Amino acid sequence: MHIDIAPFVPALATEHEIAECYEASTAVFREFSDWPAPSYASFVEELRMPTSLLGSQRYWVARTGGRIVGMATLTLPEHENVELTITSVRVVPESRRQGIGTALLRATLPDSRAAGRVVVTGQGLKVGGEGEKWASALGFARVQEFVLQDLAVPDVDPRLWRVAAPDGYRAEQWTGAAPEALVAGYARARTAIMDAPAGESSLRFPDWTVDRVRRHEADLRERGEEQRIVVAVHESTGAVAGLTEMVISPSRPTLGYQQETAVLPAFRGHGLGRFIKARQMQWLRAERPEISRVATNTAADNSHMIRVNHQVGYRTNATVADVEAHIDTLEARW
Numbered sequence: 001m002h003i004d005i006a007p008f009v010p011a012l013a014t015e016h017e018i019a020e021c022y023e024a025s026t027a028v029f030r031e032f033s034d035w036p037a038p039s040y041a042s043f044v045e046e047l048r049m050p051t052s053l054l055g056s057q058r059y060w061v062a063r064t065g066g067r068i069v070g071m072a073t074l075t076l077p078e079h080e081n082v083e084l085t086i087t088s089v090r091v092v093p094e095s096r097r098q099g100i101g102t103a104l105l106r107a108t109l110p111d112s113r114a115a116g117r118v119v120v121t122g123q124g125l126k127v128g129g130e131g132e133k134w135a136s137a138l139g140f141a142r143v144q145e146f147v148l149q150d151l152a153v154p155d156v157d158p159r160l161w162r163v164a165a166p167d168g169y170r171a172e173q174w175t176g177a178a179p180e181a182l183v184a185g186y187a188r189a190r191t192a193i194m195d196a197p198a199g200e201s202s203l204r205f206p207d208w209t210v211d212r213v214r215r216h217e218a219d220l221r222e223r224g225e226e227q228r229i230v231v232a233v234h235e236s237t238g239a240v241a242g243l244t245e246m247v248i249s250p251s252r253p254t255l256g257y258q259q260e261t262a263v264l265p266a267f268r269g270h271g272l273g274r275f276i277k278a279r280q281m282q283w284l285r286a287e288r289p290e291i292s293r294v295a296t297n298t299a300a301d302n303s304h305m306i307r308v309n310h311q312v313g314y315r316t317n318a319t320v321a322d323v324e325a326h327i328d329t330l331e332a333r334w
């Protein structure tokens with residue numbers, strides 16, 4: 001069997017090729033998730049964007065018999081993560097164990113090297129699943145585990161979200177852009193994410209500044225993503241003690257992604273995490289009743305966050321892992 005691997009430039013691709021990519025990608029998506037797959041229109045829109053929120057992206061496709069049966073995506077993050085790649089490889093189930101995944105990964109390496117990246121990372125591989133077995137056969141090692149949790153909005157008793165503000169704090173909330181009066185404190189509160197457990201992962205959390213917050217808000221707006229923020233304000237000092245972020249993507253309008261939640265060290269241990277997450281759900285249910293499900297992922301050893309999530313109605317579904325290999329190790333195979 002001849003395997004043809006070629007770079008794939010969405011802007012130059014034919015409608016037929018894009019439809020084949022959609023089919024291949026949806027086939028793999030369905031194996032992993034019972035969530036609705038992104039629509040064709042939103043898949044195309046996302047594919048045609050030159051960058052993801054994480055960094056610029058390049059693609060390769062694998063063809064056998066002229067048909068696209070696999071894809072690789074190379075993401076080159078910026079800022080504190082310029083030494084690594086986020087590389088994703090997908091092969092349709094019926095074409096596996098023929099060397100296609102390996103050939104796709106190999107094709108990404110010269111660009112990774114040319115961009116100065118020395119660590120290749122793979123994210124969200126099902127622990128003990130096919131992806132992880134493949135990665136480990138190629139020399140990747142598991143560097144961190146995460147639990148995937150989700151909350152079925154109609155099944156959760158909304159009384160779980162009636163959590164009183166801890167003494168001395170109040171909540172503030174906004175969509176889109178942080179109010180000028182809070183943005184500096186909000187950026188500072190976001191840096192508290194750096195205390196989240198990171199395992200052996202080389203991936204560094206963003207060092208948030210007001211400038212980066214404003215750029216992140218603008219990136220989300222450009223992509224049509226709705227960002228909903230709840231913060232806890234320490235009333236006597238006006239400090240932003242903690243924040244939680246929910247993002248709703250236009251490609252899956254009935255799903256919410258619970259993203260970063262962080263409380264600054266000086267304010268921990270007062271129930272603020274639970275308070276702001278509960279407030280986020282109350283607000284979401286009131287304003288966006290069409291959202292039926294909310295998902296999040298949390299480091300598997302972050303027992304506080306996992307417990308808070310259970311308290312507001314999340315269930316734990318699965319454990320996934322991030323893997324890494326040094327580019328020298330991978331290149332040495334070939």
Ligand SMILES: CC(C)(COP(=O)(O)OP(=O)(O)OC[C@H]1O[C@@H](n2cnc3c(N)ncnc32)[C@H](O)[C@@H]1OP(=O)(O)O)[C@@H](O)C(=O)NCCC(=O)NCCS
Nearest residue numbers: 088089090091096097098099100101102130131133134137
């Ligand atoms: C992971 C994936 C890309 C592998 O694609 P593939 O084309 O089947 O992989 P290859 O044929 O190149 O496999 C190379 C070697 O990896 C190992 N391997 C691959 N799949 C394996 C499995 N299910 N169990 C055990 N070992 C496996 C084997 O050593 C294999 O060599 P062999 O077939 O000669 O024994 C594919 O299973 C997939 O798309 N999974 C879903 C997406 C995913 O998890 N991607 C992970 C990377 S981001």
